Amino acid sequence: MEKYSSIRLEITSKCNLKCSYCHNAKYANNAEDLSTEEILKLIRNLKSYYPINKILLTGGEPLCQPDLVKIVQEITNLKIKPDMVSNGTLLNKNFIKELDNAGLKRIRLSIDEIGNKSKIRGTSSPKDLWLKVKEIQENSNIEVCIHSVCSPNNVNILDKLYKQVVASGAKRWRVFDIGYQGGFANEYKNYNLVRYYKTYIKKARAILKSYIKNEVYKKLDIEISNIFRTDFLKLSQEDIDTLNLQKELEIKLKSNPCDYVKGHQLTIRSDGKASLCQYYRNCIFDYKKNSFDIAKTVKNKQPCTENDMFVKNVPYCKNCKYILMCSCGCRSRAEFFTHNIYEADPIACYLSKEVDKKIMPLLPSNIKNYYNAIKIQSGTEPKYNYKDVKTFLRSQK
Numbered sequence: 338m339e340k341y342s343s344i345r346l347e348i349t350s351k352c353n354l355k356c357s358y359c360h361n362a363k364y365a366n367n368a369e370d371l372s373t374e375e376i377l378k379l380i381r382n383l384k385s386y387y388p389i390n391k392i393l394l395t396g397g398e399p400l401c402q403p404d405l406v407k408i409v410q411e412i413t414n415l416k417i418k419p420d421m422v423s424n425g426t427l428l429n430k431n432f433i434k435e436l437d438n439a440g441l442k443r444i445r446l447s448i449d450e451i452g453n454k455s456k457i458r459g460t461s462s463p464k465d466l467w468l469k470v471k472e473i474q475e476n477s478n479i480e481v482c483i484h485s486v487c488s489p490n491n492v493n494i495l496d497k498l499y500k501q502v503v504a505s506g507a508k509r510w511r512v513f514d515i516g517y518q519g520g521f522a523n524e525y526k527n528y529n530l531v532r533y534y535k536t537y538i539k540k541a542r543a544i545l546k547s548y549i550k551n552e553v554y555k556k557l558d559i560e561i562s563n564i565f566r567t568d569f570l571k572l573s574q575e576d577i578d579t580l581n582l583q584k585e586l587e588i589k590l591k592s593n594p595c596d597y598v599k600g601h602q603l604t605i606r607s608d609g610k611a612s613l614c615q616y617y618r619n620c621i622f623d624y625k626k627n628s629f630d631i632a633k634t635v636k637n638k639q640p641c642t643e644n645d646m647f648v649k650n651v652p653y654c655k656n657c658k659y660i661l662m663c664s665c666g667c668r669s670r671a672e673f674f675t676h677n678i679y680e681a682d683p684i685a686c687y688l689s690k691e692v693d694k695k696i697m698p699l700l701p702s703n704i705k706n707y708y709n710a711i712k713i714q715s716g717t718e719p720k721y722n723y724k725d726v727k728t729f730l731r732s733q734k
């Protein structure tokens with residue numbers, strides 16, 4: 338039985354913005370949204386069944402759920418850590434205070450830009466949002482994490498965004514590489530994606546050089562999807578000395594390729610249907626249909642390939658030299674480009690090589706040594722090379 342410890346709960350499908358790339362764009366204003374009472378019942382029942390320690394409130398836009406504060410309070414009462422990702426536009430002093438009093442531990446503010454007007458996120462003003470980062474930090478106990486989606490629309494300013502994050506005093510910055518779902522799955526052909534990924538690496542290099550040289554890691558945690566996260570800096574010689582490559586490999590082959598599944602995370606949509614990550618819509622559990630009875634819902638679990646697969650089922654990847662760090666990339670992205678969930682993820686193939694060649698040389702020797710130690714020397718090169726990736730990115734699939 339799955340033991341979920343972290344739930345990503347979409348408490349409404351309503352949103353006050355229309356971000357063109359949004360993976361949930363098509364599902365806004367769903368008439369089947371759960372009522373507040375149903376949401377509270379679901380949370381209580383989940384807590385009594387699973388060892389849940391964190392609930393991330395999302396949507397739609399969580400600030401559009403009229404009983405948000407009540408929901409946060411209930412999560413706190415259940416001794417679960419309430420966390421929230423929001424576009425922040427509806428946040429004001431009072432709202433921040435109410436959320437703080439209800440026990441909200443962290444706000445992940447989605448900000449992809451700098452300047453007065455957004456070119457990506459509808460009517461929002463990046464400048465106002467950056468002021469709100471300050472406001473939350475100065476007037477509440479809520480930790481602020483900046484969530485930036487990197488896409489062809491903003492990759493050119495990624496380094497400027499980094500400087501803004503540092504200046505804002507936020508504690509964490511997570512950069513998500515754009516996902517090929519929802520809005521972006523429709524618009525990706527309008528962009529030069531080959532140039533996008535090249536620039537992504539170039540900007541990440543510039544950011545990491547400054548991050549390490551100026552010891553910014555002492556005050557800011559960062560994660561740049563598929564490239565780097567601050568945790569790497571904590572790797573020690575002991576981690577290398579005690580590494581049992583054969584054992585690590587055995588564990589990897591028997592594990593699910595998806596970090597969300599491995600992290601015991603579940604996404605529950607605003608209508609009470611659950612899927613394994615925000616990018617997959619396949620329903621594994623339907624809580625509403627089963628009257629929010631968790632045992633009954635689990636009994637009526639629906640077949641779900643992405644839940645039941647293992648790294649050893651991904652034929653090429655299991656022998657790849659980068660398998661321990663790449664974990665077959667993203668299954669949803671592999672399926673998007675190749676129409677086969679058991680295929681290699683072409684973007685992950687490209688990024689693994691680029692990280693090896695262009696990012697690793699910049700990092701401190703402890704990381705480089707660990708990275709080299711977990712690279713399978715007898716392994717194969719990634720399945721897709723730069724030429725293949727270019728073909729995928731330019732194809733009209």
Ligand SMILES: C[S@@+](CC[C@H](N)C(=O)[O-])C[C@H]1O[C@@H](n2cnc3c(N)ncnc32)[C@H](O)[C@@H]1O
Binds near residue numbers: 518
């Ligand atoms: C769907 S939104 C919901 C919460 C809230 N409305 C917000 O904007 O933060 C959650 C997060 O997903 C990100 N997101 C949306 N579409 C995405 C995509 N195609 N790829 C990667 N991240 C995406 C958003 O930028 C946001 O940080």
